[in-house]
Amino acid sequence: MLVDNSSANASEQSNRESEARFREIFENAGVAVWEQDFSAVCDLLDQLRSDGVEDLRAHLKAHPSRLDEAIAQVRIVDVNPFTVELFEATEKDELLRSLSNVFLPETTPIFLEELMALWQGQRRFGSEAVVQTLRGRRLDVVFTVTFEGARCERTYVSILDISQRKAAERRLRAVDRIAKAIASNLDLDHIVQTVTDAATELAGAKFGAFFYNLADPDGERYTLYTLSGVPRAAFENFQLPRNTAVFEPTFRGLGIVRSDDIRTDPRYGQSAPHFGMPEGHLPVASYLAVPVVSRSGDVHGGLFFGHDLPGVFTAETEATVTSIAAHAAIAIDNAHLLKAAEHELAIRRATERAAQQLAAIVESSEDAILSIDLDGIITSWNIGAERLYGYTVEEAVGSPVTLLIPEERLGEELEILSKVRAGQRVDHFETFRQRKDGGLIPISLRISPIRDNAGEVIGASKIARDISERRQAEQQKDLLIQEMAHRVKNLFMVSSSVVSLSAKAAASAEELASAVVARLGSLARAHVLTLPTPDRDGASEGRANLQALLSTLLSPYDGETPQGLRRVTARGCDFGISRAAITGFSLVVHEFATNAAKYGALSTATGSLDIECIDRGETLELKWTEQGGPQVTQTETEGFGTKLAKLTIERQFGGEILRQWHSEGLIIRLIVPKDRLQPPE
Incomplete structure (x- = not known):
């Protein structure tokens, strides 16, 4: 009997090439990808069914230890390099131990919903969640789980980091609170506490404080004004800050101090009696201090932020907090204005004009992933590509990739193919591509060569991300900054004019104060x-x-x-x-x-x-x-x-x-x- 091995060999070769393409995409994807084995979890769910459990959600909520057991039963088979980088691991093996290493208390309810999807026979589940890196840094993510295999032994989880988008949303809310506090409330305690809380949140600090500049007879004393993130008891056992080498630039208004690890700063540990942090002090590695300076140049004090992890505060954080400090200066200047009015002083000062810098809200979506051969023919096409470009997989696969490229940009593809044939990668290439409906989309491209088992380049994988929302967010940010500057400027110009005109008609300090407060109160109610x-x-x-x-x-x-x-x-x-x-x-x-x-x-x-x-x-x-x-x-x-x-x-x-x-x-x-x-x- 003769056996034709040619068909079997061809099938085996095709499987190897498919696996090679998959591994290439897995290794080079611009999102975190986890390969997991859920077979033991399936066994656990089957056991619960045989025990008569009908309402899985109610059962797991009543028996949280069983939910912990299900988490422990998930075996992590592999993760791609992007995952190692995103979750701040030094090597892949650190992430292959247990999901509990990256879970937070807020993550567990989402895992319960994932189990519910599996319990109901679904093969795909997606949601937003909060996880942590191996260094304890919090991540906001969107993830998609695909269960493959008879016992879900090949389960793939793609994770997209949306922390920047969530942080931008938090910044927008915080800036809104600051604007409303300054626009509609004349109480200084309320305004400064709002500014301190919002700045601490925006900076991502473990704690933040605002120290008001009050000099003692020796000119060296500063009083704690507000605190955020920790109770006041955390500072009650320590002396108030002095003009040490670290604090002096802030309290003298000489500049901003930002350090990834203040313990390594040459100015740190130079002053007696502690030569560093006193015993029992809150642990501080990342450090940011911004002076709060009035329009006249007087230093009111400083905003101080700390975190026990190094490298938390970025240049963007510094710029944001600097803008918040300008708002704090406005609040204090305005308080001085009202106090001077009560004491029959004609205030001529104008508060410092500042605009709150809003961070762009960058909306992320699942990346479009496709592959092409060396002739530029599309050979694979995922759901993200279908959503981004509008072509179905049947329409795209087998077509030239040039159907996505505007005519004036065809030269880009020739250059890309040339680099791919030479085995080169293309990272973060920003360009425009054309949708099925003819519309142009700004995208960021990452291109990697695909190799066969012999190491020969046989094509390329392309990962595209839609960046149109980021560009729109940048335009919106500029408009909002202009609007904020206009509102704050008008509000305090009117306040200054009311005080000046009221002073001309007032017969006493009490009459002046009463008239100013009444008129500003009326304007505040109308302004709301x-x-x-x-x-x-x-x-x-x-x-x-x-x-x-x-x-x-x-x-x-x-x-x-x-x-x-x-x-x-x-x-x-x-x-x-x-x-x-x-x-x-x-x-x-x-x-x-x-x-x-x-x-x-x-x-x-x-x-x-x-x-x-x-x-x-x-x-x-x-x-x-x-x-x-x-x-x-x-x-x-x-x-x-x-x-x-x-x-x-x-x-x-x-x-x-x-x-x-x-x-x-x-x-x-x-x-x-x-x-x-x-x-x-």
Whole structure:
């Protein structure tokens, strides 16, 4: 009997080449790939079924030791080089021991969901999770698990690091908190604590502190102001920082100190009595200190951050915290401004203008992986490639790779093939590729040669990552920085102007302080209405409606008369007030209300105020009618409020104010062109 071995040999050769292509992709993939054996886990699940377990989730939650047993049953067969680098191992064998080495408490619930997928017969599972490197560094990841083999003995897990994206989201939230704290809250303790907490989070520090600069008679004492990340008890047993060689650049405002390991810094350990960290001090390796300097150049103090691992704080961290320090300087300068106003000091200082640098939100997706032969024909095509380029595997495999390349970039492929034939790799090559629908996508490419069993180059693997969201995020970052700078600048310019103008009319320090606090409080309430809020379509608005603004400004005076009538009513037309107009309009209404509370209808329990908003076509008429108060008489004297209202309405809005004094109360007619109030379409 004759046996034809040619077919068997060809099949064996094909299998070897397929395995070679797979190993090449496995070894050179730009994501972490784990090969695991889940057969023992399958045995455990079968045993649970035979024991009568029907609700696996409830059973494992009630018996956490069985879940730990399932984790221990996972055998790690192999990991690719990218995994070794990502999880900060010195060699591959360190990662082949147990999944528990990279699991955190937050990881276990996700593993439970993975077991649920396996229990229900699914062959694929994906999710976001939090894991740790072998050095204890926290990683935010997206992973996909594919169960292969009859007993899942060949299970592949691809892990994509999304820590930068998550960090960017946390930075955005922290910056938003800082902006709102400065824009709507005048309490210094609240603002500085918010800045310290947010900066600690942004820096990724184990703890952070803000030390306020207060000199003792010898000029050498600094008082702890805020602390974040650790309780105050952690510092109670230690002296306050002194001007040692390490601390001096910060407390004297000479510059920023950033060290991957402060213990190796030549300035460290040079000062008595400890010559380094005192016994029991929090462990510090990574160190970052940024001075907080006022606009006048005075050093308020410094923001200090520490971590027990070396190399945590990067140049980007330094830039971010420097921007946060500028916000801290603004808060302290503003506190000085208010304190000076209370003591009848005419403050002329302007706070330092600073913009919060936002980190780009880089959205990651699974990479597109494809392979080509030396003639540029596509030989394999994964799901990521289908999603990125729009071609199905049937459409792509067997087609020339040039169907993805714009005509003006065909020369790139010739150069790539030339390097591949020479056995060279191409790392992080940024270019554009063309989707099936004709659209261009910016991508980052990594190309590696594929070799056969004899070591000959037979093709190339290409790993492509869509970087369009990163580019969009960079553009969005620039727009947000400009918006933040504009808001902070306007807010403190108005505050400075209110203090300066109020000082001219105040007869005493108490009167000045009261007037400034009242006017700034009114502006703060009105400003909150202008903070952008997303609508249903995801867009944001930056305006307030007329009726809502009036209600907010007059809410301190509302209530009922003894006869059960509303003390303040606002009625009539309603439309949006632009962000540019809201400050001036709010000041005018505030002055009207203040005068009514001092001398008019709102100064008595029986008085009432009616505001009617009348749409006159091109103008708005606001009719302010006071009734039930003391008898009023016309006066020729113009106080600060009257002057402020007149200047604002006439110069800013091009309108006019008409007053009518009646025995039953004052009537004010405010006439303003609507195009000066409403936002542009």
